[in-house]
Amino acid sequence: MNLEAWGWTPFFTDQFPPFAQKGYLPARVIRGEKNYFRVICAVGELTVRFAGKLRHRADGRADLPVVGDWVAVEPQPDERGMIHALLERKSSFARNLPGRRKGKGQERIEQQVIAANVDLVLIVSGLDRDFNLRRIERYLTLVGSSGANALIVLNKSDLNENPLHCLEQVEQIAADTPAHLCMAHDPRQLEFLTQYLQPGRTLALLGSSGVGKSTILNSLLGEERQKIGAVSEAVGKGRHTTTHRELFMLPQGGILMDNPGMRELHLWGDEDDLSESFADIEELGASCKFSDCRHRVEPGCAVLAAVTEGGLNEERLASYHKLKDELANLQRRH
Ligand SMILES: Nc1nc2c(ncn2[C@@H]2O[C@H](COP(=O)(O)OP(=O)(O)OP(=O)(O)O)[C@@H](O)[C@H]2O)c(=O)[nH]1
Ligand SMILES: [Mg+2]
Ligand SMILES: [Zn+2]
Structure with missing residues (x-):
C-alpha cells in the first residue's frame, strides 16, 4: 500500500510522530457506512471502530472521523482495527444540520462534516429536470468555504436540446470555476477530467441523487463497481441509489469519492x-x-x-x- 498514492503528504507526516511512538499506523478512511468504517493502511484494509477515548474527547460530531480523513489506527486480528486519533484536516466539506434539539426546546445547530481532505469537488448537475442555476450557486458557496476547489460537471448533455446554452448560463454564474459538459456513459467524454487527476489528489463527486455521479465513477474505473439507479419518471429525481461514501483509486491516478445524493444543502460558514x-x-x-x-x-x-x-x-x-x-x-x- 502506497500511502502517497492515497493522498498522504508531509502535512500529515508532521502530525504523526506521537502516534507512531504508540505503534499506531497511519490510515485513511475509505468507506463509511451507517454502522462501520473501512480504512486502508500499510497492512491492508481494515474494518474499524472508534476508541472510546476518541468519542469522549470529540466535541460534537465534527471531531469524529469521516470518509477521507487520515487517522491513527491500531491493527487487530481478523482485519479489524481501532481508530485512536483523528489527524488535522487539510480541508473539510461541511453543511449545517438544522433542527436538532438538545435539552428542552433549545434548538441546536450542528455542523456535519461530509467529507475531509478533498482537493477538488466535482459539482455534478444533470441537464435534465435537475438543472438549476440557483442550486449550483449554493454548491459553489459551500465548496468556497471548504478549502477545496470546485469544478462544475454538466452531465446528461444528451437529454438537453441546447446543452451549450446551459453551459453559457453556468459560466455566467461560475466566475473562475471551470465547467464542462459530458455524457457519463461515454468514457471519451470524461477525458477532460484527466487534466485534474494526479496521483495522491482527491476528487469528490457531489450533487443531487440521479445526476450520474456513480455512472461517472464507473466510466473512469472501466467497470461497474458502483450500482446505478434509474431516475423516477414521475418526479424526475433519483432514488438515492448510493447510500454510503467511498474512496476509489482510479487507474488514471488520483482518488475519487462517490457520495450519496444530497437531499438538502444547508450552508455552513459565514x-x-x-x-x-x-x-x-x-x-x-x-x-x-x-x-x-x-x-x-x-x-x-x-x-x-x-x-x-x-x-x-x-x-x-x-x-x-x-x-x-x-x-x-x-x-x-x-
Ligand atoms: N441519458 C443519460 N443518462 C445518464 C447519464 N449519466 C447517468 N445517467 C443515468 O442516470 C441515472 C442515475 O445515475 P447514477 O449514476 O445512479 O446517479 P447518482 O448521481 O449516482 O445517484 P445517487 O447514487 O442516487 O445519488 C441512471 O439511470 C444512469 O444510467 C447521461 O449522461 N445521460
Ligand atoms: Mg450514486
Ligand atoms: Zn447596494
Missing part, C-alpha cells in the same frame, strides 16, 4: 463565503453610495442599478440575498 461565489455582486457593491448597502432598497445602490440596466440577473441577486440571510442567521445562532 457571510464572507459569498465573496468568491458572488464576486460579481460584491464588486458591483463597491460602487454603492453607502458602504454598508444591503442592495435591497437603498438609494444609490449600484447592484440594483445593474439589475435595472440588465447587467445583473434579478434571480441571481435573490439567490445572493437568500444565501446571505441563511449564513447571517447561522452566525447569529452559533
Whole structure:
C-alpha cells in the first residue's frame, strides 16, 4: 500500500510522530457506512471502530472521523482495527444540520462534516429536470468555504436540446470555476477530467441523487463497481441509489469519492463565503453610495442599478440575498 498514492503528504507526516511512538499506523478512511468504517493502511484494509477515548474527547460530531480523513489506527486480528486519533484536516466539506434539539426546546445547530481532505469537488448537475442555476450557486458557496476547489460537471448533455446554452448560463454564474459538459456513459467524454487527476489528489463527486455521479465513477474505473439507479419518471429525481461514501483509486491516478445524493444543502460558514461565489455582486457593491448597502432598497445602490440596466440577473441577486440571510442567521445562532 502506497500511502502517497492515497493522498498522504508531509502535512500529515508532521502530525504523526506521537502516534507512531504508540505503534499506531497511519490510515485513511475509505468507506463509511451507517454502522462501520473501512480504512486502508500499510497492512491492508481494515474494518474499524472508534476508541472510546476518541468519542469522549470529540466535541460534537465534527471531531469524529469521516470518509477521507487520515487517522491513527491500531491493527487487530481478523482485519479489524481501532481508530485512536483523528489527524488535522487539510480541508473539510461541511453543511449545517438544522433542527436538532438538545435539552428542552433549545434548538441546536450542528455542523456535519461530509467529507475531509478533498482537493477538488466535482459539482455534478444533470441537464435534465435537475438543472438549476440557483442550486449550483449554493454548491459553489459551500465548496468556497471548504478549502477545496470546485469544478462544475454538466452531465446528461444528451437529454438537453441546447446543452451549450446551459453551459453559457453556468459560466455566467461560475466566475473562475471551470465547467464542462459530458455524457457519463461515454468514457471519451470524461477525458477532460484527466487534466485534474494526479496521483495522491482527491476528487469528490457531489450533487443531487440521479445526476450520474456513480455512472461517472464507473466510466473512469472501466467497470461497474458502483450500482446505478434509474431516475423516477414521475418526479424526475433519483432514488438515492448510493447510500454510503467511498474512496476509489482510479487507474488514471488520483482518488475519487462517490457520495450519496444530497437531499438538502444547508450552508455552513459565514457571510464572507459569498465573496468568491458572488464576486460579481460584491464588486458591483463597491460602487454603492453607502458602504454598508444591503442592495435591497437603498438609494444609490449600484447592484440594483445593474439589475435595472440588465447587467445583473434579478434571480441571481435573490439567490445572493437568500444565501446571505441563511449564513447571517447561522452566525447569529452559533
Ligand atoms: N441519458 C443519460 N443518462 C445518464 C447519464 N449519466 C447517468 N445517467 C443515468 O442516470 C441515472 C442515475 O445515475 P447514477 O449514476 O445512479 O446517479 P447518482 O448521481 O449516482 O445517484 P445517487 O447514487 O442516487 O445519488 C441512471 O439511470 C444512469 O444510467 C447521461 O449522461 N445521460
Ligand atoms: Mg450514486
Ligand atoms: Zn447596494
